[in-house]
Amino acid sequence: MMRAFIFDFDGTLANTLPICFYAFQNVFKEFDHKDLSSEDIKDMFGPSETGIIRNNLSNPNKEDAIEYYYEKYSEHHKSLVESNSEILELLKSLKEQSIKIGIFTGKAKRSLDISLKALKMDELFDVIITGDDVLNPKPNSEGLLKALSLLGVNNSDAIYIGDSDADVIAGVQANVYTIGVQWLPEYQTSTFSEQPNLIIKSVKEFKSSFKVGV
Structure with a gap:
């Protein structure tokens, strides 16, 4: 062994992929007015969530976007992650x-x-x-x-x-x-x-x- x-x-x-996709989709919709698919988000995977937002978000309010991500992640975790x-x-x-x-x-x-x-x-x-x-x-x-x-x-x-x-x-x-x-x-x-x-x-x-x- x-x-x-x-x-x-x-x-x-x-x-947890459904909650990750949900939180990222909300961030990019709210801050960049973009509708991203799960595959679009998966293609960004590698860095941490904060890294993904800093690297890919066009909106300069990146710290606000990061806080928004965690808000959505926490708020809907129970309903989306079994x-x-x-x-x-x-x-x-x-x-x-x-x-x-x-x-x-x-x-x-x-x-x-x-x-x-x-x-x-x-x-x-x-x-x-x-x-x-x-x-x-x-x-x-x-x-x-x-x-x-x-x-x-x-x-x-x-x-x-x-x-x-x-x-x-x-x-x-x-x-x-x-x-x-x-x-x-x-x-x-x-x-x-x-x-x-x-x-x-x-x-x-x-x-x-x-x-x-x-």
Whole structure:
């Protein structure tokens, strides 16, 4: 058994893509008078939410737009993001087996904290690296290597799990066993440009593959 499992967040640990799309669509409609599709927004992914707004919004009132994003994200989180009992059970099972678990996400700390608290995941992780903690966002592996360093775990003893092409590239670049997951209703990538070590379609398959909870 590996010593550490590090997860992406949006589309991997929680089906938060709908709330991300909703909040961004509201920001760009309110400040730039633009109607953006989910695919338009997905194409901006990489930096944190604040980075996405600063890089892509034409309106100069970027700080107001960032506050508006968090307002919409928080306000509608409960109605747009459901808790997933299978994933929560998986995380708890890993901890029970004395495996370190972490998050490496492009998400900003502020929105991640909102989601972790709402989904009762806020006390589970040994390390959390957000988009605010790195100079180079995914697909750069900086954040993943930082997480491994803080955990005191070698890359050969860790697994990185994500749903996007950027996740897989970051994992492969870090020389970490990398899993592409497609186990939530909405995930970011159907086909990966860089091949992960494994593609998993369900939490049950994951638990069986790594003897979690056995």
